[in-house]
Amino acid sequence: MQQMNWSSRLGPIGVWAGVTAVGHAEAAEIEHLGYGALWQGGSPRADLRRAEEILDATESLQVATGVVNIWKADADELADAYHRIADRHPGRLLVGIGSGHREATPHREKPLEAMQRYLDVLDARGVPAEDRLVSALGPKMLAIAAERSAGTHPYLTVPSQTAEMRAALGPGVLIAPEQTVVLDEDVEQARAAAREFLHRYLQLANYANTMRRAGFGEDDLADGGSDDLVDRIVVHGSAETVAGGIRAHLDAGADHVCVQVVPTAEQLVPRLRALAAPLS
Numbered sequence: 001m002q003q004m005n006w007s008s009r010l011g012p013i014g015v016w017a018g019v020t021a022v023g024h025a026e027a028a029e030i031e032h033l034g035y036g037a038l039w040q041g042g043s044p045r046a047d048l049r050r051a052e053e054i055l056d057a058t059e060s061l062q063v064a065t066g067v068v069n070i071w072k073a074d075a076d077e078l079a080d081a082y083h084r085i086a087d088r089h090p091g092r093l094l095v096g097i098g099s100g101h102r103e104a105t106p107h108r109e110k111p112l113e114a115m116q117r118y119l120d121v122l123d124a125r126g127v128p129a130e131d132r133l134v135s136a137l138g139p140k141m142l143a144i145a146a147e148r149s150a151g152t153h154p155y156l157t158v159p160s161q162t163a164e165m166r167a168a169l170g171p172g173v174l175i176a177p178e179q180t181v182v183l184d185e186d187v188e189q190a191r192a193a194a195r196e197f198l199h200r201y202l203q204l205a206n207y208a209n210t211m212r213r214a215g216f217g218e219d220d221l222a223d224g225g226s227d228d229l230v231d232r233i234v235v236h237g238s239a240e241t242v243a244g245g246i247r248a249h250l251d252a253g254a255d256h257v258c259v260q261v262v263p264t265a266e267q268l269v270p271r272l273r274a275l276a277a278p279l280s
Contacts (some may be wrong), residue, residue, distance in 0.1 A: 004130060004150070004172070004174075006150075006151075006174045006176075006255035006256055007255055007256065009036075009062065009091070010036045010037045010062050010064075010094075010176070010255070010256040011034070011035065011036020011037065011062075011256065012036070012250055012255075012256060012257065012279075013034075013035055013036065013246065013256070013257055013259060013279050014035055014036050014037030014038065014039055014062070014064070014176075014256055014257070014258045014259065015030050015035050015037070015038050015039065015258065015259055015260075015261075015268075015272060016039040016041055016066055016178050016258035016259060016260040017038070017039070017040070017041060017260065017261075017264060017268065018040075018041050018042040018264070019040040019041060019042045019043075019044045019050050020042070020050070021264050021268065022038060022040075022054065022268070024053065024054070024057035026268065026269055027054045027057055027058050027061060028057060028058055029269050029272075029273075030061065030269070030272060031058045031059065031060065031061040033272055033273060033276045034276055034280065035061075035259075035272065035276075036061070036062055036256070037061065037062035037063065037064055037094070037256065037258070038054060038061055038062070038063050038064070039064045039065070039066035039096070039153075039178070039258045040054075040063065040064070040065050040066060041066045041067075041178075041260075043067070043068065043069040043072060043073075043100070044065045044067075044068055044073075045068075045073065046068065046072075046073035046074050046075075046077040046078040046081060047077060047081050048065070048078070048081035048082070048085060048093075048095075049081075051063045051065065051085065051093060052081075052084075052085050052088075052089075055085065055088075055089040055092055055093065056089075060092075061092070062092050062093075062094060063092060063093055063094070064093075064094035064095075064096050064133075064153070064176075064258075065094070065095055065096045065097070066096045066135070066153055066155075066178065066258065067096040067097050067098035067135045067153060068095065068096065068097045068098070069097075069098060069099070069100045070097055070098065070099055070100075070114060070115060070118045071099070071100060071114075072100075073097075075118050075121035075122060075125075076121060076125065078095065078097075078122070078127075079121065079122055079125030079126070079127050080125075082095055082127050082131070083125075083126070083127075086131070093131060094131055094132070094133060094150070095127065095131060095132040095133075096132070096133050096134070096135060096153045097115075097118065097132065097133075097134060097135070098134065098135030098153075099111035099114065099115055099135075099141070111141070112140055112141060112144065115134065115141065115144055116144065116148075119132075119134075119144070119148045119149070123148075129148060129149050129150060130150050131150070132149045132150060133145065133149045133150045133151050133152055133153055133174055133176070134148070134149045134151075134152055134153075135152065135153050135154065135155065136152040136154065137154060137155075137157075137206055137207075137209070137210045138206075138209070138210075139168070142165065142168065142169070145173075146169050146173050150173070150174045151169070151173040151174025151175055151176065151255075152165065152169075152173075152174070152175060152176070153176045153177070153178070153258070154175070154177045154178070154210075155177075155178045155207075156178065156180070156198075156201060156207055156210065156211070156233055157177050157178075157210060157214065157233075158214050158232050158233060159248040159249050159251070159252040160214065160215075160252070161177075161210075161213070161214055162175060162177055162249045162252040162253055162254045163252040163253055165253070166252065166253025166254075167253075174255050174256070175253060175254045175255055175256075176254065176255060176256040176257070176258060177249050177254055177257055177258070178257075178258045178259075178260055179235060179245065179246050179249060179257050179258065179259055179260065180194070180197060180233065180234045180235070180260045180262055181234065181235045181236065181242045181245070181246070181259055181260065181261055181262065181275075182194055182234055182235075182236035182242075182261075182262050183236070183237075183238075183239060183242055183261070183271050183274060183275070184236055184237070185237055185238050187236075187237075190234075190236035190237065191227065191230050191231070191236070193236075193262055193263060194230045194231075194233075194234035194236060194262065195224045195225055195230055197234065197262045197263075198224070198225055198229075198230065198233065198234065199224060202221055202224070202225060208221055211229065211233070214232075216228075216229050234262065239274045239275050239277070239278050240278045242275060242278075243275060243278035243279045246259060246275075246279065247279075259272070259275065
């Protein structure tokens with residue numbers, strides 16, 4: 001696959017939000033603020049209708065899925081949706097796919113084999129590798145992402161892991177980590193919001209294992225997460241401090257960072273507005 005300038009396509013910074021969290025007006029404002037991509041989280045449906053609506057409502061904003069769950073979304077339907085949208089909005093859709101976590105689908109087959117078969121269908125249906133990526137946390141899935149897609153979209157990782165991925169993958173492979181942030185200079189309030197956000201992820205084996213690979217111990221993962229774990233995984237503080245935490249992924253080798261604002265609700269756009277200047 002020909003190497004692509006991902007920073008040119010996606011811009012250095014994007015926004016990660018639940019698939020239903022951003023409407024047409026908010027998407028237009030996100031585009032106006034200079035964010036290059038909107039990442040739709042929360043297992044978007046295979047029909048990609050929400051992505052299509054956002055593309056219809058904007059002019060240049062990229063839309064990426066972060067991520068479509070291979071256990072819930074039929075690969076043929078996803079391919080149909082890709083072609084429908086790519087015909088109308090060429091070069092503006094990036095299909096991120098992932099295998100979720102085993103607690104949600106305990107009777108599933110092996111994720112690595114299932115991902116390969118899913119990608120086989122996308123290949124057969126003409127979904128180009130440069131317009132898809134794989135959410136990879138472990139080294140084996142990361143290898144699949146590099147070989148059969150544009151790259152990877154890791155979630156809840158720290159900059160040192162971004163650096164490890166870049167060293168393993170080399171140049172040209174897209175690395176687009178998500179970075180959760182809390183814009184609050186009150187440390188205790190910010191940590192409380194971060195812990196509330198992290199609570200369910202600490203119960204999921206794939207994310208807990210990813211945190212262990214980052215160097216966190218069992219004490220860090222216990223009782224809602226240690227201060228060190230919370231502070232490193234969820235960047236919090238002033239807009240300038242948060243912007244520095246986001247840029248740390250870029251400095252470590254990321255092409256693009258997807259910013260997830262916590263809590264979202266009606267404060268998403270104002271907080272993104274506050275971040276736009278220090279990130280520029």
